[in-house]
Amino acid sequence: MKILFGLLAFSAALLSYPTQSYADIFSEPATLEQRDINGATIFESEEVVMLMIDGSAIVSTEHLHQIFVDALKLPASYGKNLDALYDVLTDQSLISKKIDITIRNGSALTVTLGEGTIDALLEVLNSAQEADPSHMSLMYWQ
Numbered sequence: 001m002k003i004l005f006g007l008l009a010f011s012a013a014l015l016s017y018p019t020q021s022y023a024d025i026f027s028e029p030a031t032l033e034q035r036d037i038n039g040a041t042i043f044e045s046e047e048v049v050m051l052m053i054d055g056s057a058i059v060s061t062e063h064l065h066q067i068f069v070d071a072l073k074l075p076a077s078y079g080k081n082l083d084a085l086y087d088v089l090t091d092q093s094l095i096s097k098k099i100d101i102t103i104r105n106g107s108a109l110t111v112t113l114g115e116g117t118i119d120a121l122l123e124v125l126n127s128a129q130e131a132d133p134s135h136m137s138l139m140y141w142q
Contacts, residue, residue: 031045031046032044032045033045037067037070037071038057038063039053039054039057039058039059039063039064039067040052040053040054040057040067040070040071041054042070042071044097045097046097047097047098048097048098048099048100049071049072049095049097049098049099049100050100050102051067051068051071051072051099051100051101051102052102052104053067053101053102053103053104053109054104054105055103055104055105055106055107055108055109055110055112056105056108056109057105058108058109058112058113059112060112060113061113061117062080064113064121065078065080065081065085066080068085068088072088072095072099074088074094075094082120082121082124085124085128086124086127086128089124089125089128089136090128090131090132090135090136092132092135098134098135098136098137099135099136099137100136100137100139101125101136101137101138101139102138102139102140102141103138103139103140103141104141105141106118106140106141106142107142122140125138125140126138
């Protein structure tokens with residue numbers, strides 16, 4: 001009986017203990033436009049560009065860079081290489097909107113492009129995110 005009362009007292013103490021939530025509250029942008037291109041879906045508002053890349057639909061490195069061109073509305077001068085990608089992702093004068101990139105089916109992308117290319121791509125994307133996490137974020141799903 002003492003154990004039961006002890007458990008009840010412990011449970012009551014836990015319920016009355018103040019909790020802190022660290023989750024941010026987000027609301028969906030009022031005008032969110034969706035565009036589908038071969039290999040990706042783009043959601044865009046005045047504040048953010050959300051790029052969802054389907055790794056199983058990518059056929060080449062050139063195709064992947066073309067997705068970045070289309071999604072981020074990059075200028076014709078974009079070099080279509082990883083150095084140029086890092087430069088545009090970290091230059092807020094070129095892309096002022098927040099950039100959220102999600103790559104799914106990463107294992108299929110690795111088969112298509114090769115492990116070395118994927119490692120280099122992820123290094124560039126992670127470095128761009130580290131340079132300014134409030135401007136660019138990345139999620140990569142195997």
